[in-house]
Amino acid sequence: MIPASPDGVPRALAGSSGITRRHRRVSMADVARAAGVSAQTVSRVSTGHPGVVASTRQQVLAAMQQLGYRPNSAARALKNGEFRTIGVIIFTLSTTGNSRLIEAIATHASRAGYVITLMPVATPTQHGVLxxxxxxxxxxxxxxxVVMEVHLLDAAMFVLPPGVHVVVVDSDAGDRYRVVDTDQADGARQAVQHLLDLGHHTVWHVAGPPESFAAERRATAWRCVLEGAGRPVPSMHRGDWSAESGYRAGLLLADEASCTAVxxxxxxxxxxxxxxxxxxxxxxxxxxxxxxxxxxxxxxxFIPPLTTIHQDFAEVGRRCVETALRQIRxxxxxxxxxxxxxxxxxxxSTATPRTA
Structure with a gap:
């Protein structure tokens, strides 16, 4: 234990000046004096350097805890040129997919010793992203x-400032940046083919909003599977990812006598x-x-439990963080x-049609 003065202040911080840790930040030198080691050893412990004897490390950590020492991460970042922070730009957190993706990115960043800084952009424009x-x-x-899940309103091409370590999610920027995404087209193909394999003559589609890259890829794959199988392509219904928009489309589909699969x-x-x-x-x-x-x-x-396409957001988050770390290194x-x-x-929720 580090001895304390009668007023309860660690002796390493008590002196004739009357300064206590309530009046000034505890320094690395304070910890070094309290632990009986050099400031360089304290620095190595605070940065996780492996070349410190275990007993010495525990002694320094105990001193840090008792004195309330907090490493100056900003100063260390300036010295090492690394802030151990990953920024995330996103247009909306309201969708389930985006929320799960952010959770995955934060989890994998934390495991690597990084934190994330979330930067929402209210309007999907090039100006907003910049x-x-x-x-x-x-x-x-x-x-x-950058979680670029929608087309920008004011730019035909997505362009970022040069010299920035960037990973893009759910975008068409594959020839200019590193993009990570789930295989939207193949997922849609699996969904439509599943219904055709059950014996349905064709499949109706409730698509996401037209500005969405994911909705565009899923709708294109839906159409291609039907055309490739020589099946009629019904009129597409548009939604906005919400249950309410699905409800409105469902009311119309319920009145389609030929509709057996959605x-x-x-x-x-x-x-x-x-x-x-x-x-x-x-x-x-x-x-x-x-x-x-x-x-x-x-x-x-759901009633009945829903047949669906599973997206591995945890793996998308892992690949995003890993790709960012490779660039940082x-x-x-x-x-x-x-x-x-x-x-x-x-x-x-899916079965062979009664007419099959």
Missing amino acids: GAFTRLGELAVDAVI FAGNDQMALGVLRALHEKQRIVPRDISVIGFDDIPDSAS NQPVEPGTSLVPNRLVTRA
């Missing part, structure tokens, strides 16, 4: 992950479709099969797209 980069630069980050662009819209079909007394899956996309945690609790990272596979999760 403004976010400027603010992140002021906050001193080592790399930036591929919803995400699980939330599928939930709305299920509600609409229930209200219209169309039984799922006896009358109409429904499949979603995302495999959100609640999808197994000056390891080679080539532009291009890294796709995480999706998989079909079969539950009770």
Whole structure:
């Protein structure tokens, strides 16, 4: 234990000047004196340097704890040229996919000894993204992950400032930046093919918003599978990822006598479709099969439990952080797209049509 003076202040900090740790920040020199080691040893312990004897490390850590010492991360960053912070630019946190992705990025960054700084952008414009980069630069980050899930409103091409360590998620910027995404097209192909394999003549689609890269890829794959199988392509219904928009589409689909199968662009819209079909007394899956996309945690609790496409957001987050760290460490990272596979999760909302 480090001895204390009668007023309870550690002797290492008590002196004729009357200064206590309530009046000034505890310094590395204070810790060194209290632990009986050099300031260099304290520095090595605070940075996690392996070349410190275990007993000495414990002695220094005990002194840090008792004195309330907090390493000056800003000063260390200036010295080492590394802030151990990754910035994340995102347009919305309201979707389940984005929330789960941010959780995955934060988790894997923490495991690597990094923290994230989240920078929401209210309007999806090039100007908004560049403004976010400027603010992140002021906050001193080592790399930036851009969740670019929608087309920019004011730019035909997505361009970032040069010399920045960048990873992009869910974008069409594959020839200029490193992009990480789940295989949206293959996931949609699995969904539509599952329904065709059950015997459905064709598949109706409730798509996400037209500005979304993911919605665009899923809708294109839906159409290609039907055309490739020589099946008719029904009119597409547009939603906005919300259950309410799925509900509105579901009310229209319930009145389509030839509709026996629906591929919803995400699980939330599928939930709305299920509600609409229930209200219209169309039984799922006896009358109409429904499949979603995302495999959100609640999808197994829908009535009936939802057949869906599972997206591995944890793996997307891991690859994003790993790619950012490779750039920070000056390891080679080539532009291009890294796709995480999706998989079909079969539950009770899909079945062979009664007419098959």
